[in-house]
Structure formats: C-alpha cells, structure tokens
Amino acid sequence: MTTEIPGRWIEGTGLVLGPLLLAGGVLTRMGDDDFFPGQLAAYAAQPGRLALSYGLYAAGLVLLWPAVTALARRARPGWAQWGATLVLLGLFGRVFHAGVSHLAFQLVDALGPAAAQRVVADTYGAFHVFKAVNVCIMAGWIVLAVGAYRGGALGLFRSVCLGLAAGLPLGVLKGSTDPASLVALAGLAIALVPLGVTVLKDGPAPRWWAVGLAVACVPVAFLLGLTG
16 A cells, blocks of 8 residues: 555645635735835834744745645646646745745844845845746746646636636745735635645544644744754
C-alpha cells in the first residue's frame, strides 16, 4: 500500500486555509496604497496591522503547496503536473518576496520611514535568482487551471476561477487590494476551498491525540523560533 505525501489532512487543510489566509492578509491592509511607499507609510503608522497582514499572506502562500499537490494528483498527467510545478516555483518566489518585505519593515523600525523608503527605492530592482520564477508566478495558475479542467479535477467554472489567481500582483511590498486582486483571491477560494472540504471529509476522522499534538506543536514551534 502506498502513502500519499503529505497526506489527506495536510492537503485538505492547505486547500481550505491557504486561500482564506491570503484573503485575510489582503483584507487586513485594505485602504492602503498598493505600492511600497504607501505600504511602508502604513507600517510606520500601524505596525501591528501590517505585520499581521503580511504574516497571514505568507502563511497562506506556504499552505498552498499541499493544496496544489492535492489538486494536481486528482488530474491526469500532463498539463496539471506542469502547472503544479510552475505554481510551486512561483510560490517559492512569493515567499522570498515576503521575506524581503519583512526586512523592509524592520528598516522602518531601525531607520525611520523616510530612510527606509530611500533604501527600498534605491534597491528595489536589485538582481536575485528568484527573478527567474516571475514567469512561473504569472503563468503557473493558468496552466494548472487548464490541467485541472482537462484532467477532470475541476469543472469549467471553478477551473476559470483558479486561473484568475494569475492576476495577483507579484513583487515586494505589494498591497494587492485593487479590484483585480480581490477577484483573483475570490476565484482561488471558489476553486480550492470546496475541494478542501471534500478531501477532509473523504475518510476517517483523525485520532484525538493526533489533533491535540498537532495543535500543541504550533505554539511550541513558534516559541522555539523566537529563541533562535
């Protein structure tokens, strides 16, 4: 008997929480200018809110990787596998962008908003290896949507909704609150969340001790990370 990795519970959780955390991160920073001067100014005014927003968004990005693998497994080989590969490469790039955004916010704390804005403006176009995955960020969701439809994993409407995720802006310190971004997030949720509910219900419930252990590990891992 083969075991699917990472497993039904992780995949189902990613399918449900990934899109919802992304949406929560964007909605938390609604009303701020979408480009880096506005994002830095918003952080200077309300650091807790912006830190929460970007933290939710980054967590959503990480949880999308089991979601994508779950979706690709339910489609026939071909477009879906290529699409999943492109999306995962794009997620690596987006998590890198999230790390740079976090560093930029720390510059606001250390240097003040004006100096931080000058540093970001002077270095915004600096080369990094993840520039190579920008095309994956833009094209991956479309290829995966085609594969999910051709492979029977999603119907036409939800496949189109999945492809709308290509409209999410890419890069560092992007607010992502323009109408196109909100439509993209809604499409991602429509495509993935119902599938996640199905995956979680498709099988026996987990043992109570396993749920308790998983929940307990989250704050423990967080506290251990703070000590490092």
